[in-house]
Amino acid sequence: MSAMIDSRRRWRLRRGALGALATLVIALRAPLAAADQPPRAERFSFRRLGTADGLPGDSVYCMLQDGSGYLWLGTFSGLARYDGSRIVVYRPVPGDPESLPSSLVFDIHEDSSGTLWIATDGGGLARYSRDSDAFKRFTHDADQANSLASDRIFAVADDTYGWIWVGTADAGLDRLDVVNGTFAHYGAASGLPSDTVRALLCDGDGGLWVGTTAGLARYDRDGDAFTAVASIGTVTVRALASDDDGAVLVGTEGKGAFRLDASSLGASPLMLGTGSGRLLVRALAKDDYGRIWAGLDDGGLRILDPGSGALASVRTDAESPGGLSHDAVRSLLVDRSGLVWVGTRGGGAAAYNPRSKAIARLAPEGGLPPFEIRQILEASDGALWVCTDGGGLVRASARGEINVFAHDESDAASIPGDRVICVAEDRDGRVWVGTDGAGLARLDPSTGGFERFARNPATEDSLGGDTVWALLVDETGVLWVGLEGGGLDRFDDETGGFAHHRPIHGDEGSLSGNSVRALLQDSRGRMWVGLWDGGLTLWDPAAGKAIARFKPSSDADSLADASITCLLEDGSGRIWAGTGGSGIDRVVEVGGDIRFAHLSMADGLAGNDIVGALEDGRGDIWMVSGRGVSRLEPASGEIRSWGPADGFQERFSQNAWAVASDGRILLGGPAGIDSFRPGDLEHPAAPPPVVIADVSIVAHPESDAALRSRRTRAFRAALNQGVIVLRPEDAALTLDFAVLDYVDPARNRLSVELWGGPAERMELGSQSRAVLGGLAAGDYELRVGGATAGGVWNREGARLRIIVAPPFWQTSEFIGIGAIAVLLAAFTFVRSRTKTLETRAERMRTLSMHIQDAREEERKTAAREVHDELGQLLTAAKLDLSWLKSHPPAPNAFAERVGEAIVMVDSAIDSVKRISTRLRPKxxxxxxxxxxxxxxxxxxxxxxxxxxxxxxxxxxxxxxxxxxxxxxxxxxxxxxxxxxxxxxxxxxxxxxxxxxxxxxxxxxxxxxxxxxxxxxxxxxxxxxxxxxxxxxxxxxxxxxxxxxxxxxxxxxxxxxxxxxxxxxxxxx
Incomplete structure (x- = not known):
């Protein structure tokens, strides 16, 4: 191991400041080796809300989450209502008595009926009406004894009897009878320690506590007077809050904070650190973990765990975007999702998610920018290997020993490069390291030296490329190397050479791309090759060829994306393929046919750019993306997601994950390694409130602007009644929706469904606005559902009835009148048409009779002419011919008779012609x-x-x-x-x-x-x-x-x- 140590020393001499990286891995290794290590310090990262986001001012003196889920913030520049994406600001409007009376808002309170009361400095008390979106003012009137005692209001509360209590800056305490609008006044004569009331609290038992500049007092209902709490003294009481067991938390000016027993009135100081007895506590709250938060006048935050006594101090960090925005804390609020909101003087508001403490961040310290973690491997001997982008390779043994391997140009046995992408362990315990641009290296455990493998164009069996993205040792012990641009290489341990597998045009048995990003051998011995530029290839490692190749197509069940980033086989033998931009695909094999089922952001994933997929000890599938982490429960199909707002770093590296032997999940990225236990992220999550936050009219362009404004105001007021009536001239509605969960509002999701027409749900995703128009006359119901960033749905959500009034020509009155008019017109038309047809028929009958008469007259004329003219002529001709027959011919007489006969025949011929011409023109x-x-x-x-x-x-x-x-x-x-x-x-x-x-x-x-x-x-x-x-x-x-x-x-x-x-x- 001496060579290994020497390598580390040479590296540290050159980069001594980077020794913090070893600290990182020691911290990571320690929990794996010993469960009794002390907990690491909690990271307090805040999400800020200021004037750049729409707040009217940066001094937030009070905050409230109302019954609907809206967050209200009182500033010195007006009142703000926040829904996670939009801020509605209320300020005084000159000449409008229904506007907010003053911009200086000191307190906001919601009573048991859901009415909001606003305490202002100089404008008195204001009651907000949701129905009219307006304020009713209560102010001091010197001529009215039962009016408000002062217009300077510091606090407001209500008790179990329905009274509204108002603490003034200079006139004691007032009690408002809401029914008749009159005030009763309490001052020193009633037992108040001072006329300046700074805080009010109605506890769970109905007791009223009053914090003044001269101590704390409790209201005695039987005597209608106040009793001072001696254990607190005459100190100024700035903050009051309820503890879980009925105790009262008291924040003072100059004496720190106390826990007061409501029965005995005994007070015990809260140990808030150095000088806690002299602290000026301006705000108090208790989070979901039972910790007490104290906001200091100019000292940031103190967070006390009463059970363990652990104390955390949080101060302003101007250089950190997630640091506390200002040390002058003025208000605290724990909302329904568990977020702690901090209102400051001059720094706006900031929200912290206490659940983020379940995620440990292991990162270099000392001001050095962290190395990006590229891969994490827990080896067979329990050692943890960490690949870094620029920091070389780090090994932490099970006993906590640290070795850092870095490139040394003077040492041929050092790691070939400091940009280490991947690491793998073979069956002989040898560690293989893939680098970015420096090829492949194999570590000899006995010497601590590396054997290098690089691309050599002159050698056929050298490494196919110098950037190695993936390493896999298959079930036979063979090493497979996934290269950037060089395809897939198979290492021959005997020869020390590599066999190359690259895409070949027209060869279905070759790879489908050149850039291999992920390798997996499944339980059936098949190898899956994920390519950045060619989809997915199912590979036969024994034959060295592709079994099948998969790329996106027009088929819905084809591969979703051609860029594959990671691969996983879960405990049930299901294959998962993460993609570069289309979520994750699950391989579905039926009868030898391979199809793909898809999951994406539309299904609840935190992001579509999947960089890692893993299975925890419970069988849940975790998908890591650029926008967060998602968990799938295969049995139920439920997906939950977490992101930076939950404590994770902003981005993770591809395949930089590991499931440690103790069950923790390790995720690496530019900010180090995030470590968590899956069970620690579990917490009861109620469905979030979903509201229709705003509505405005989209009217026809020619409509009057003032009319549009009046219609919009009427619609906004009607939202609280749940019914909106659209007129024909209202072209469309613009609706703004909100999921009132503030953990990560940008990732909240919405869906809308319109009933009364085709019932079809539309998923809006994170889009919070929709335009509704083109509706036919009728009665509709708009149903809005919403989900938190974590994937908890409220399908019931908000509902709005929309009545679309018909145009006048579609009203029943118009239709009735129209029907009568149509019937009358039809009757008139039929009657007129009938008369016309009767007249025409009569004309036709008359014409027919005329034709018959004309024909008869023509026949008579023809008969008369035939009888009178032709008959006479033919008779005379017959007589002449008879005479000629009976008389001997005499030349002169015969000629005369023949001539007469000829004249009669000619006349007969003319008559025949005339008659025939009349009948038919020849x-x-x-x-x-x-x-x-x-x-x-x-x-x-x-x-x-x-x-x-x-x-x-x-x-x-x-x-x-x-x-x-x-x-x-x-x-x-x-x-x-x-x-x-x-x-x-x-x-x-x-x-x-x-x-x-x-x-x-x-x-x-x-x-x-x-x-x-x-x-x-x-x-x-x-x-x-x-x-x-x-x-x-x-x-x-x-x-x-x-x-x-x-x-x-x-x-x-x-x-x-x-x-x-x-x-x-x-x-x-």
Missing amino acids: ALDTLSLSEALRWQLEDFGRRSDIECRAIIDPAPEEVGEEAATTMFRVLQELLTNVGRHSGATGVDVRFAAEDGCMTLEVRDDGRGLPRSAADSPESLGILGMRERVRHQGGEFYLESPPEGMTTGTKAFVSIPLSRDGTGSRQRE
Whole structure:
């Protein structure tokens, strides 16, 4: 061992100041070797709250946690309400009688009904109303004998009878009757030692204690007077607090603190250290561990354990961010989570978590910045090995002997580098050390010297890289080396060389990455290789190839992250893989198929960057991250977390952990080693209070700002009633939530659930604000749950009923009126439509009768012409032919008779033509439409002696027979009407075919057709023309002159060339 000692000496000569590192390991090793070592000094680390966080002032003279869980702080610059993330400040507002009456707040008290009372200096007493978020003032009125005796108030309390007691600075003690608002006054005549009251306390038995500048007094209810406590004397009493057994703790000015027996009134001094009998004690409190805290006027804190007599003194440490902010302590408070709050004059407030004493911090001392601890190993001989980043390797034997191994350039047998990352012990007891940049080394226990292994590009079987992240000795005794950028190396003990395993493109049997960060051989002999750049590889150490490779994919049960930092097999054979940013994965094997189950911050982990995973003696899984430590109970699935606010250091190193043989867990990082027993972190944890801290309206932009402000104030007042009504003009609500647990408020978690719509829980994480909008009219319930940073949930939390009023058009009144209006409109429409249909049906019946009459008249005319004309002509022709048959031919007579017969036959032929033309225009069979229209117009001109002027364009060949007949008949009927009724002397006709339709315009210069007649259902000829054209998909219009004018009549006809009507053209 002499060589080992020499190595240590050389190192210490060069770095003598670093000998504190040995002290660190001695302190670490000692509890492992002996259980009777004295406890280490408690580290007092405070979390500060000051003006930079929103406090109105840095002098905090009083503090209170109310029944809802809010923390109230009284300063010399106003009153503050704190919920862990937001601070609401109350100050006097000129002209507002409901604002805080004075900025100088000396005391805050919550009575048995939950009402807050604020004692101010110069502003009297104020009662705070949560419903209106306003204050009611009680002040001195010289004209009212039963008003407050003085506006300078130092203390306030309530007793079991509901009286409010008010201690004044210069007028004794007042008792307020809350019902009638009157005050009764107590002074020297009532037995008070002084008119200046500094402290008040109502104990658990209902007794009232009054601390004055001339001693302590107790109220005698039977005599309605006060009795001075002689054992305290005439000293100024500054602080009063209750002890667990009913005793009273008394803090004085200049005589220290006492414990007063409430029955015998005997006082015993509290031993608060040097000069305790002369201390000015401004505040007293008792923590959850039974220790008495005393805040001194200008001497910081004294913390006394009455059972053991142990005393701690805490003073200001300006250089430490976790030190006490100021030595002038003015108030103390122990909140419901056990935190001790310290209010100071000039340093704001600071909170200390007494539970952090369960975590021992082992770090170098003497002002030297600590080395980062990289790995911890408890060897088979009980020795503890500690790897440091820059301090070399430290060994602490089971007997407490310390050896420090450091690099010495003049000694080839020294450790190759001081930046030591990992350490492992092989089956022969040899220690292997991996360094950052200096390769691998093996320690020979007999000499204390190191054999070095480094990368040599000229040698194939040299080490694959000089930065070693992981070491593993497998079940066969083979050493595996995980390298940064060099893959995985296997050491051959016989040759002293290394076999290299690196990723090969396209080879599924090779590694999936080059940077190996973690190695594990499971109970089945398989090796798991965690890679920073390639996920996870399942390795067959005997075959030297990959069994399977795992990387993230789109599958939900694939590996969560490609960066693996640590590996663990627990006692149940489950494999755990910590990732660089996605939490931790558990390997799930079913029928040879490997999948992954995920845990992350969403499930309660302290952080997603997992740097270590271990199992304690109880089978619980501990996950170490950059933000804290989490514990999983596999049986229940419950996750609890702890962080810096609980006493842990800010950050831990990758794989720098160990479970010591005595059950303690050791975690290394930049600040040294944190050591704790898992059971010491256990403590009863009640579900935290969850509140809806604030609400504001998000109104439409065009809404009035003053209206929005009034609506917001109304909403805030309605929060305490638990019901908010949203109007249609309220676009949305902004809601602020809070978990009123102050251990580590930044890591508190929230969830919200809205009932009344789709019941879906939304996890907000640490986000404490949500905007709720777009709700349909209805009745909803918002349920807010919350969890502490440690993972204790309150699923019931806070509830808020939200009634969304419908817009006026959705109200029952509007819907009723609308329904009636719709019914009336429907009735009117149906009635009108029915009348229209009846009128149309009547017109159709009239038109049908007209058509039948016209047909009958046409038949009669045809029959009459056939009978009268053709019959007579044919009869005469028959008689002539009979005569010719019965008489001998005489040339002249015969010729005459034949001539007469020919004339009669011609007449008969003309009659037949006329009748057939009336029944069917033959011109349509022999002529084109344009020629037929021209013939019709010429025929009309010959018969009527009316001048006809025409522009007739050629008709397209594709004109159908029905359309042509319709156009011909309409022109025929129009000309007939002109000849019969207009008295016109001329008529103009224009026929054209364009844009997919035929158009006909007929204009006369007659007297014109009255408009009433044009639209009259009695005008059957016009109705017939209109229906005939509509049947062809066309349009028919008549333009009549205004009443009293004779400008003739114009008719317009448009018929599409196709029957779908797409060619119809509007008149111009």
